[in-house]
Amino acid sequence: QVQLEETGGGLVQAGASLRLSCTASSRTMSTYAMGWFRQPPGKEREFVAAVTRIGTMTTYGDSVKGRFTISRDNLRNIVFLQMDNLKSEDTAVYYCAATGKTISAPMRDYDVWGRGTQVTVST
Numbered sequence: 001q002v003q004l005e006e007t008g009g010g011l012v013q014a015g016a017s018l019r020l021s022c023t024a025s026s027r028t029m030s031t032y033a034m035g036w037f038r039q040p041p042g043k044e045r046e047f048v049a050a051v052t053r054i055g056t057m058t059t060y061g062d063s064v065k066g067r068f069t070i071s072r073d074n075l076r077n078i079v080f081l082q083m084d085n086l087k088s089e090d091t092a093v094y095y096c097a098a099t100g101k102t103i104s105a106p107m108r109d110y111d112v113w114g115r116g117t118q119v120t121v122s123t
Contacts, residue, residue, distance in 0.1 A: 001111075002025055002098060002112055003024070003112070004022055004023070004024055004096050004097070004098065004112060004114035005023050005114055005115070006094060006096050006117040007117060008020040008021050008117060009094060009117030009119045010119065011121075011122065012086055012119075013122050014086060014087055014088055014121055014122065014123050016086055017082070017083060017084045018086060019083070020081040020083065020094055020117060020119070021078050021080055022078065022079040022080075022081075022096030023077060023078050024077040024078070024079075024098075027074075029072075029077045029079075030054075031053065032053065033050060033098070033099050033100075033101055033104065034050065034072060034079040034096060034097070034099075035049065035051075035097050035098075035099065035105075036050070036068075036081045036096055037095045037096075037097060037110075038090075038092035039092055039116075040089070040091060040092040041091070041092070045095070046061060047061045047105040047106070048064055048068065049061065049064065049068055049070035049081060050099075050104060051070045051072050051103070052102060052103045053074075053102075055071060055074075057103055058070050061105075064083075064090075067084050067085045068082065068083050069082040083119070086119075087121060088123050091120050091121050092118075093117065093119075094118075094119055095114055095116045096114045097110035097111075097112060097114070098110060098111060098112040
């Protein structure tokens with residue numbers, strides 16, 4: 001089973017940009033649609049973005065539309081989350097996950113999860 005590792009989190013000021021990476025342990029990542037989720041402090045995990053196996057279709061949560069961009073590089077087994085114009089409410093642990101579905105938002109559809117990376121946005 002593929003394993004996922006998120007990197008790129010950190011502490012930034014509001015309005016800044018940050019790019020998260022999710023690296024898969026094997027080339028089988030190309031057989032999965034991939035998603036990003038986040039869990040703010042004291043809140044439930046929520047959907048952020050997802051991309052199909054070859055990157056032809058994407059979908060986003062309402063709170064990040066127009067600011068975040070998901071993309072993937074199947075040759076390098078990496079999925080990216082470009083986050084622009086960050087806000088304090090984007091503070092969360094960010095997780096990447098893999099699903100066998102074409103593309104999906106619900107967490108229950110995802111089979112493999114990374115351990116997460118912390119993003120903190122200061123005002």
